[in-house]
Amino acid sequence: MQRTVYGPEHEAFAEALRAFLTNEVVPHMAEWEDAGAVPRNLYRQVAKIGVTGIQVPAEYGGAGERSFLFNCVVTEQIAYARATLGALRVHTDVVMPYVMSYATAEQKARWLPGMAAGELMSAIAMTEPGTGSDLAGMATTARRTDEGWVLNGAKTFISGGSQAELIVVVARTSRPEDRRGGLSLLVVEEGMPGFARGKNLKKLGLLTQDTSELFFDDVLVPHANLLGEEGKAFQYLASNLAQERLSIAVNAQAQAVAALEVTLAYVKQRSVFGKPLAGFQNTKFVLADLETQVTAGQVLVDRALADHEAGALSAPDAAKVKLFCTEMQGRLVDACLQLHGGYGYVREYDICRLYADARVTRIYGGTSEVMKSIIAKSMGL
Structure with missing residues (x-):
């Protein structure tokens, strides 16, 4: 379409x-x-x-x-x-x-x-060992002093963590009754004493994206590096989640398109039992089904993009588009790899990379289960 x-x-x-x-x-x-x-x-x-x-x-x-x-x-x-x-x-x-x-x-x-200018690359440090999606349960703390904020804690799964010069760290600066309060954003800069980076984590996919652990041991963050108001980090993070999830959906949809394209090209040139793989009815039916799923995902993404441009994309709708596109991507890359046979399991083939990279889209930015909870809540459930 x-x-x-x-x-x-x-x-x-x-x-x-x-x-x-x-x-x-x-x-x-x-x-x-x-x-x-x-x-x-x-x-x-x-x-x-x-x-x-x-x-x-x-x-x-x-x-x-x-x-x-x-x-x-x-x-x-x-x-x-x-x-x-x-x-x-x-x-x-x-x-x-x-x-x-x-x-x-x-x-x-x-x-x-x-x-x-690409001179100061940035990362955001939210996730901690043992907390997962429970942002309000984080253990990283920052204590206010006359000189600045004294930051202590550890973060993990930080995309860009080993190369970024600016790290936006979410830390607990107070403990109000509402556990979602009392979180603040502090910008840690490369070279601050007490700030250390762990080794890059070895992942299933996204192999060119450095992902690391970060450690903060009495890091003195100047008052001038508090981003926004103290105690409002949870509110700030929530305000950008719709765009972040839309971004993930756009990526998942585009990768699904790429996977279908490389598979279509492969089945046309690959022969099995003296006949092009594309000539078998099973191949045609599988690819026709995948093409329909990709089309549905594209329509959903484009409608969400239009709503976002108009300032009308709601959190539940962003959750719907992320859920649909990432789950569709997972099904599609699996089917496409199957059509490649053994070659699909070899990394020199693009479908192998696309398969490995696809798995995380159902996890980061909020898992599929979190998306379903948001959608269910919007339905009054």
């Missing part, structure tokens, strides 16, 4: 991105996967074509775009190229909105130019 969510300006941006990905990223994917991260300089390269500063105001060196659609163009083109660009999307789609919304004028002048 024809897509109408994008205009000519988005198509022109997509074309520039395709050229960059084809020439500068795709040929190096295997090398970067072996290294467990993209080269740090890659973020400076993508900054030159405007990716890292899409929504940063022009006075800070960015493009000043208010629309989230340009971010989605980036997400889709990376997926269509069967590539990953480290923790780029965490920087642009997750962390940047907090800085744009809650930073003071002084903080914006200090951080945004570097963030737009």
Whole structure:
């Protein structure tokens, strides 16, 4: 079905991105996967074509775009190229909105130019060992002193954690009766005494995205690095969840499209028992079903994007689109790998990477079970 969510300006941006990905990223994917991260300089390269500063105001060196659609163009083109660009999307789609919304004028002048230029990459540290989705149950604390906040604790599964120069840390700064209160956002900068990074975690997929543990041992964070108001972190995080989940859905949908494309090409050239694999009725029926599922996912994503642009995307609707697209992606990549046979289990084939990368989309940004709870609550259940 024809897509109408994008205009000519988005198509022109997509074309520039395709050229960059084809020439500068795709040929190096295997090398970067072996290294467990993209080269740090890659973020400076993508900054030159405007990716890292899409929504940063022009006075800070960015493009000043208010629309989230340009971010989605980036997400889709990376997926269509069967590539990953480290923790780029965490920087642009997750962390940047907090800085744009809650930073003071002084903080914006200090951080945004570097963030737009790819010189200051960012990560957000929420998850802790043993807490999972229970954000309010975190054990990391920050104690106010005359000199600043004394931060202690540990975080895990931090995307971009080993390369980021700015880490937005969620810490407990007080203990009110409502356990969702008393959480604050503190920006830890590279080189602060007491801040240490653990080794990169070895994951099933997303091999070019560095994911690490972070440790804070009496880290003195200046008062000037408190992001937003003290005690309002839970509220801030909740306000961006719809966009974050939409971003995950866009990525899942685009990766599903990519998986179907590589599989369609494979079955047309692969012969079995002297006959093209595409000629078997089972192959045709499986791919027809997958094409229908992908079409449904695209319609849902595009409607959610339109609602988000209009400021009307609700938390339950964002949960629906994430749930549907990530679960559909999981079913689709499994079926596509099956059609590849044994070759699908070999990493040099794109479907293997797409299969491994797909698994986490049903976990991060809120598990499928959390999405179902949100949807059920909106139904009065």
